[in-house]
Amino acid sequence: MEPIILASGSPRRIDYFRLMDLPFSCVSPDVEEIFDESDGPQATAEKLALKKVRKIVETLKDDERLWVCGADTIIAMDGKIYGKPVDRNEAGKMLRIFSGHTHEVISAVALYSKKTQKTDCRSVVSAVSFAPLSDGEIEWYLNSGEWQDAAGAYKIQGLASCFVSKISGSYSSIVGLPLREFYIMLRDNGYPYGG
DSSP states (O other): OOOEEEOOOOHHHHHHHHHTTOOEEEOOOOOOOOOOGGGOHHHHHHHHHHHHHHHHHHHHTTOSOOEEEEEEEEEEETTEEEOOOSSHHHHHHHHHHHTTSEEEEEEEEEEEETTTTEEEEEEEEEEEEEOOOOHHHHHHHHHHTTTTTOGGGOOTTTGGGGGEEEEESOHHHHHTOOHHHHHHHHHHTTOOOOO
């Protein structure tokens, strides 16, 4: 199989690439994750995924690697985007907002082919419902430190799974990479993978 550059340092995305047994190397693009809320959550996730891929593609030149994959995950509720909290206080505010409510998790994945010079980008919208959280539960979670470097101040594959009452959509997408869509993208774009 042809090597892929994963434009991410996310341990979850790395785990999924390993699960799929893809030959890959990681290059974390130096991209500011800033966004214009007027774009909407889905368009924002796609723009950020594409931005990461473009940043790596700019450096390829004579590189023998022919594929670049980038992804981004956005948390939104009532049209408002919740990025990575800057501190514990902001993380607590986010968890209180999500408590007892349902929010959206949008993961976008972009795949560039050097052969075709084209980039395919797709996104998946899933819904996550949190049970009502007590102040004690929120403090317990904040004390874990798991909220750091996490969109929406939580990681569903960790302790935050204790708070999730319902999921609609793709679990892998909520974690950070929509595997079904990524698999289809690989096939649709001529990457030799699968049956």
